[in-house]
Amino acid sequence: MSRRGDLDVLVVGGGAIGAALALALARDEFDVALIEKNAPKPWRAEDDVDLRVVALAPDTRELLDELGVWNGIVAARVGPYRHMRVWDAGAPGELAFDAAEQGEAALGWIVENKLVQDALWQAIAAHPRVRLVCPGDVAEVVNASDAAIVALADGTRLRAGVLVAADGAESPLRKQLGIDCVERDYAQRAVVAHVATERPHEDTAWQRFLPGGPLAFLPLGDGRCSIVWSLPNDEAARILALDDEAFRRQLGAAFDFRLGAITAATQRAAFPLRLRLAKKYVAGRCVLAGDAAHVVHPLAGQGMNLGFRDVACLRRVVRDARERGRDIGAAHVLRRYERERRSENALAARGLDTIQRVFDIPGVPAAFLRSIGVMAVQRSRLLKDLAGAAAAGRV
Ligand SMILES: Cc1cc2nc3c(=O)[nH]c(=O)nc-3n(C[C@H](O)[C@H](O)[C@H](O)COP(=O)(O)OP(=O)(O)OC[C@H]3O[C@@H](n4cnc5c(N)ncnc54)[C@H](O)[C@@H]3O)c2cc1C
Numbered sequence: 001m002s003r004r005g006d007l008d009v010l011v012v013g014g015g016a017i018g019a020a021l022a023l024a025l026a027r028d029e030f031d032v033a034l035i036e037k038n039a040p041k042p043w044r045a046e047d048d049v050d051l052r053v054v055a056l057a058p059d060t061r062e063l064l065d066e067l068g069v070w071n072g073i074v075a076a077r078v079g080p081y082r083h084m085r086v087w088d089a090g091a092p093g094e095l096a097f098d099a100a101e102q103g104e105a106a107l108g109w110i111v112e113n114k115l116v117q118d119a120l121w122q123a124i125a126a127h128p129r130v131r132l133v134c135p136g137d138v139a140e141v142v143n144a145s146d147a148a149i150v151a152l153a154d155g156t157r158l159r160a161g162v163l164v165a166a167d168g169a170e171s172p173l174r175k176q177l178g179i180d181c182v183e184r185d186y187a188q189r190a191v192v193a194h195v196a197t198e199r200p201h202e203d204t205a206w207q208r209f210l211p212g213g214p215l216a217f218l219p220l221g222d223g224r225c226s227i228v229w230s231l232p233n234d235e236a237a238r239i240l241a242l243d244d245e246a247f248r249r250q251l252g253a254a255f256d257f258r259l260g261a262i263t264a265a266t267q268r269a270a271f272p273l274r275l276r277l278a279k280k281y282v283a284g285r286c287v288l289a290g291d292a293a294h295v296v297h298p299l300a301g302q303g304m305n306l307g308f309r310d311v312a313c314l315r316r317v318v319r320d321a322r323e324r325g326r327d328i329g330a331a332h333v334l335r336r337y338e339r340e341r342r343s344e345n346a347l348a349a350r351g352l353d354t355i356q357r358v359f360d361i362p363g364v365p366a367a368f369l370r371s372i373g374v375m376a377v378q379r380s381r382l383l384k385d386l387a388g389a390a391a392a393g394r395v
Contacts, residue, residue, distance in 0.1 A: 007031045007131070007160040008328065009318070010150055012138055012173055014040070016113060017290030017307035018166030019120035023067050024315045026129035030322075033158055034124060035136040035150070043118035045076060050112040051192050051269050053226045055081070055205065055218060055301035057108050060308045069119040076119075079110035079221040083204040089211065089256070108205070108301070110218045110226060116304075133158075138167075141176055143284030148329065161329040162318065163286045166307075169276065171292035177283040181276045188213055189236035189270040190298055191229040194220065195251065198260025201225050208255060214299050215254055225259070227251065228298055236270050273297055277346055281338040285329040289314060294345040302348055310341050 011022045014036030022034040043050075056064075064070040084107055087094035099107045124130045137153040141163065148163035165173035174181075201219040208215050213230030220226055229251070231239060242250065248262040255262075276295040281288045290307035317337045318328040326333060 006147055007033050007158060008162070009033075010035065010148060010158055010160040010163045012150070012163065012165050013167035013171075013290070013292065014117070014121065014132075014134065015166065015168060015290065016116045016120065016304055017311060018164070019117060019124060020063070020067065020308060021164060021166060021289060021311045021314065022130050023069075023120055023124050023127065024063075024311055025318070026124070026127045027067065028315065028319055029129065030318070030328075031129055031131075033131040033133055033160070035138060035152070035158075036132075036134040037137050039134050040114065040117050040121060043076065043112065043115045048266070049077065049194055049220055049222065049224075049226070050114045051194070051226075051266070052113040053110050053218065053220070054113055054116070054304045055108045056111055056116075057302075057305045058104060058106075059312075060305050061109060063308050063312055064116070064119075067120070067123065069123050072119050072122075073111060073115055074109075076115055077112065077221050079203075079219045079226075080106040081108055081110065081203055081205040081219050082106050083202065084207070085204055086207045086209075088209040090209075106203075110205075110220060113304070138173060141173060141286065143177075143286060148285040161285065161327065162334070164314065165286060165288050165292045166290045167292050169291040169295045171288065173286070174278060174288055174292050177286055179281075179283060179288065180279050182279060183277075184275040186230075186273040186275065186297060187233055188230050188273040189233055190273055191231060191236050191239050191268055191270045192227060193247075193268045194224050194226050194266045195248070195262050196224050196264040198263055201259060206255070206258060208258070210254060216299075216301075217255060217259065218301075224264075229254070230273060230297070230299065233272075240268055240270055271298075275349055277349055278342075281342050282331070282334045285334070287314065287334050287337060293341070294349055296345075296349040300348075300351070306345050306348055309344065310337075313337055313340050 008030035009025050009032045011018045011032060012035045014034050018034060022032045025032045061070055082099040084097040085094055097107060099105060124132060138150050139153045140151040142149040147159040147161060150158045150163065165171055167173050203219050206217040212232050212235055216228045217225040244265060248265050252262045274295060275297065278288050278293045281293055289310040291303065294306060296303050314337050317333055321328045321333040
């Protein structure tokens with residue numbers, strides 16, 4: 001513990017991002033408290049695959065592996081994808097990407113959110129440096145000059161050098177800290193379900209661009225696909241209301257019957273889609289991470305991956321500060337995190353728009369342009385190169 005028995009870091013929100021950060025810092029020998037309002041329901045192998053799945057990128061896998069939870073996740077249930085096919089309903093041709101060509105075992109992994117969170121919580125429960133406060137509801141945050149202080153609804157007070165708000169897209173803490181966001185409502189909803197198809201998914205993540213929004217088929221480990229179908233709000237309401245047979249038929253047609261008929265489907269759920277970027281990440285000794293800082297369109301499967309990059313960056317920044325004997329909550333330390341992450345997250349969030357503008361050259365097929373956009377956002381280094389080149393006037 002730091003001086004006067006305080007904690008080093010308080011993390012509010014025990015979703016995947018808050019939990020990963022708490023575990024990473026504890027493994028680096030910081031004393032951490034993780035405050036979560038609702039205890040997550042444990043993941044169980046006998047339950048059907050949860051509807052909330054994410055595509056995890058190779059750098060996320062590396063982080064989870066380093067935190068000692070990846071092998072457990074793989075042993076439980078994942079769907080690696082080794083290929084990617086992207087095409088446009090309104091134009092010929094398609095883009096194909098293969099892990100082998102890039103010298104990688106997989107391009108990414110489809111995993112249930114719940115499983116990632118559960119694996120992290122189990123590791124936290126076994127870690128002596130994490131104090132888990134659950135259920136714990138933050139009533140007030142005070143930014144003092146030497147500590148961030150949290151008052152819980154039950155009257156408990158906790159002090160730490162840094163407080164991290166990882167309390168999700170609606171982040172009550174971000175609001176308490178008076179941090180505004182740039183927002184855009186896409187007026188779209190993502191309809192999600194798991195479906196069985198006539199032909200195997202071939203460990204491939206498929207994405208078809210349609211006039212109303214993209215439709216993705218993501219390969220699950222059990223042979224089914226998880227679909228993410230972005231649709232204008234009224235169209236999403238119509239699709240949600242269809243009976244099972246009509247849904248399967250219309251989904252199959254929207255997917256160009258690329259894997260044959262849709263032979264079975266689970267119930268459906270829908271999530272409103274919006275872009276939301278916090279205007280700053282730091283207020284006194286408090287910082288934002290994960291969806292509390294940025295909410296992006298699920299089109300390129302990046303939201304959680306960006307959050308894990310926040311985790312890796314914040315961890316590096318506070319570790320560096322400690323090695324130099326500095327206050328881990330000093331403004332210049334936290335600003336370093338903000339500088340690195342805010343620009344990359346904003347770039348990724350606006351990536352598709354940016355790429356589309358960059359490549360908006362008459363005569364170049366839309367499918368090609370949009371496909372480039374998807375892959376560019378997925379591989380942020382490429383996006384950075386392209387956007388940088390655009391800014392420099394080279395493209
Ligand atoms: C349809 C869809 C598809 C997606 N697909 C992908 C994908 O393929 N790849 C990808 O990387 N991302 C994807 N995402 C995004 C991803 O799901 C999110 O980015 C990620 O789940 C955010 O995690 P988080 O831990 O920041 O927030 P959350 O998971 O929202 O966790 C926040 C936690 O804070 C807690 N909390 C809130 N308020 C308080 C409080 N006052 N006190 C204590 N605790 C509190 C909540 O209970 C919750 O547990 C997708 C999103 C959608 C909607």
